[in-house]
Amino acid sequence: MGCKCRDSRAFVFWCIVLSSLIHVSLGSKSRHFKWEVEYMYSTPDCLEHVVMGINGQFPGPTIRAKAGDTIVVELTNKLHTEGVVIHWHGIRQHGTPWADGTASISQCAINPGETFVYRFKVDRPGTYFYHGHYGMQRSAGLYGSLIVDVADGKKEPFHYDGEFNLLLSDWWHRDVHEQEVSLSSKPFRWIGEPQSLLINGRGQFNCSLAAKFSSNASVSQCKFRGNEQCAPQILHVDPKKTYRLRLASTTALASLNLAVGGHKMVVVEADGNYVQPFAVDDLDIYSGESYSVLLRTDQLPSRNYWISVGVRGREPKTPQGLTILNYIPTSASKLPTSPPPVTPRWDDYNHSKAFTKSIFALMGSPQPPRTHDRRIILLNTQNRINGFTKWSINNISLALPPTPYLGSIKFGLNYAFDQRQPPDNYDNSYDIMNPPVNPNSTHGNGVYTIKFNTSVDVILQNANALANNVSEIHPWHLHGHDFWVLGYGEGKFKEEDEQNFNLKNPPFRNTAVIFPYGWTALRFVADNPGVWAFHCHIEPHLHMGMGVVFAEGVHRVGKIPRAALACGLTGNKLN
């Protein structure tokens, strides 16, 4: 990203557009894929279960492209009764908002038997992924990796000799349809913690790779011939080299921490943006985030090392996900001699905050506007509606409409959703440190209409949930944009906190957490005509209403493909 885009938002925008055009001229190409989504039997954690797969694969196929390429995915829905969409997480979809893959927002769900063509440009190198964005189909296993390399003739700002891609997820034994019923029950029934953590779709529920280190003598040692679906994907490395680990978390629920026994990691990328390199012993990764870390194979080559993934932020009831870093020519079957790295205590939030606050944009990254044109403060609360447990934002629990917003706004179908905008703030007397005095909330599907090309601050304000002394971590993900993370704070956000915003080198990302009882300040430029979800990336939380919708410059949106509109009120308008 050689061009310096510091002066104005418009310049940033055109700079990106120009740089895309240049990439085209440098040999970027179209990459075509034909995918079929269907349920299939698989053994993600060594137990057989039905998963949602693509072309018979779980996780779905990895897309590998170069910056500037156009991705074309012809997606055929082979499910029997369910619609489907796929969201390309981290891809901003400039000029193709209908390809964002969010049901009820950017497109109609693809009906069984039908095919929808996703066609979009990947304008920037980075570590991305894709996943279902309808009901809880992500949790059902509909996800995969999307890796964008630098364009031909370009270089990454760091060196590495090889790379590995680790897509992290969590897995339940109860199927997602039952999970949905559970979450929608009165009285509420929580789905519980995941049974397993998966690394590239592989975990071990009924055995452990590290049984001999377990305090539980009844845990048996996993024995694999190696071709089992649930056998770990071992990372074979040469000594004295530098490897790039691409990490992405598509968990439904779990906040994770990853460590490599005996090795430090240097963080160099977050959500497709370069960061100032910094070394860590372990790294937190929340659902919706991606990182690249560099790992130097500088340890004793006669041994192998654990790669471990454990749960943060919720009292963990799920065993660590494990795999092995294997130094060639040491046998891959030789187990490490010491136990897997201990995951930091789940409620050691200082550890989490220290990591999160160590992330700064690499010099030369896009810089935020100095000021905001609008500030939206979003209070995150857990609520009740008619006895059902929900999450609400400024006391509105998002219930998506059957007609996707992109079409209904573009065509002025004012009756398609609530025309009142949700509030930009909440009652300042609200006590975020305690359960809500009045937990009642309402369903809503109104939209924040953002003036095109303006600078928007979003302050995510956390609060106490329904139970005493509970405030959870929520990773918020913005579609269609990256935002600058200007700061984090404890307690209630106050206007004077703005003075401490980092306008110099804030990380540029698409996902950011709010910590318990804290706030997180984001800024983005509304430069992408379309309608965009902004939501907690914990799938059950979104299912329970934890999101909002931003619309910007919809009148500038080009011709929406008919297939994206073929439902609800826009379906009626087609001719």
Added chain:
Amino acid sequence: MGCKCRDSRAFVFWCIVLSSLIHVSLGSKSRHFKWEVEYMYSTPDCLEHVVMGINGQFPGPTIRAKAGDTIVVELTNKLHTEGVVIHWHGIRQHGTPWADGTASISQCAINPGETFVYRFKVDRPGTYFYHGHYGMQRSAGLYGSLIVDVADGKKEPFHYDGEFNLLLSDWWHRDVHEQEVSLSSKPFRWIGEPQSLLINGRGQFNCSLAAKFSSNASVSQCKFRGNEQCAPQILHVDPKKTYRLRLASTTALASLNLAVGGHKMVVVEADGNYVQPFAVDDLDIYSGESYSVLLRTDQLPSRNYWISVGVRGREPKTPQGLTILNYIPTSASKLPTSPPPVTPRWDDYNHSKAFTKSIFALMGSPQPPRTHDRRIILLNTQNRINGFTKWSINNISLALPPTPYLGSIKFGLNYAFDQRQPPDNYDNSYDIMNPPVNPNSTHGNGVYTIKFNTSVDVILQNANALANNVSEIHPWHLHGHDFWVLGYGEGKFKEEDEQNFNLKNPPFRNTAVIFPYGWTALRFVADNPGVWAFHCHIEPHLHMGMGVVFAEGVHRVGKIPRAALACGLTGNKLN
């Protein structure tokens, strides 16, 4: 039905129309229902499971109407990612083919969050039911009863003092999404026999009402306070009275036999048509069928009696479904002193055939045309397609298209489905007594186009399945019509068998079985403009392709509601 409609088909038709009009003038009315379909927790067989319910009820609410009434059901889909439709089984939908509730045939599935209005006339008294007709949603629990009483001022041709309605179904513990995957797996995985049989949605898996009669000492006696979801619905009767039992089977798989300990039953209605009364000790009822029987409470009133339901036609691995006939004032909790009636042996087909062949239309019933204009012979075979196990008809396994036929034919969208008609016959050298020499088959979605107002014979020809010495019972159900069941035979149907057709008093029905290695001859008049499914009512068999589609007089179909067309290629045509 006082009018005698014997002379011509047209007269039959107008007679029905006129009789409907007369009903209107006699005070028929519209009956409105607002229904929401959603998954919910329930305990159908005392174990908790997710079922598909309506307005929080499983089975769905019973509709009760009078002949000539118009039923209006505003059906809202509250599922999260699945479409839904409801078929009104046995209702012929004259003039409203778009309300037949068959996805891919009569209408587009209703998308999540959307509402479709079913509006149709119930022109004839009888015992009907409704159920899902998309994927395997019937098996998921989407069903209920539809009872049509005689119009005001009319009388049934038999007397009874009271009535009970028993809707029979079978129940699996594996959810239907997994069942669908199972059936679509290579190698094939059969879903197995149901875990429980349900009477009005109630069964007992983990205990038995008749434990003390069980040969298995580990079976425990059910204990109910009475308000349990799975407690049997007890039939409280007065001595020396006559009761009408309305029976309908919406099983996914099981052929059933029902008996009432110590009581004979007199069959008076089949599939909404009166039959010549005949007495039985027990009665076979196949999926898709309904009966009314009269039961005289002429036994010792100091005792109670079992009502038992057991499996026929497949080696049963499912306990009997049970409830109790309770003679008032005997305590309902007093168990019968003898064991429940023994269900006839599953493979005693002579018993089944004797019952089936005892059914004749009541005098005055509509009579069949003397001749046929077209004869379609449908060979039922089990096949393989690319290693997947399927059922085929004349070597075509039905794979429904995304665009419903009713719209695509009406609007001449010739690319919406295979324009070649499936064959009217099969290679006469085919050996029905053995597994197919070449089991390969093909998928297809062509349609039998039937000339309007012609008389059509359908000969259902059974055959050996893929395994040696296996030929199964298949209950075939026709939408939009009743047919006359002209005869049954063993082995391969031959033209000379026509000489033995019963043209005098054949039963007029919507469902008829083929017995193993046999044939069944049906005749119907194609007098109902629309597109109509004709299929094996065993849901997994239909899922595996066991059906055909008839189209007749589609150019005469009135204005199809927009919502029925809002998908696929007809969605694109809307304006």
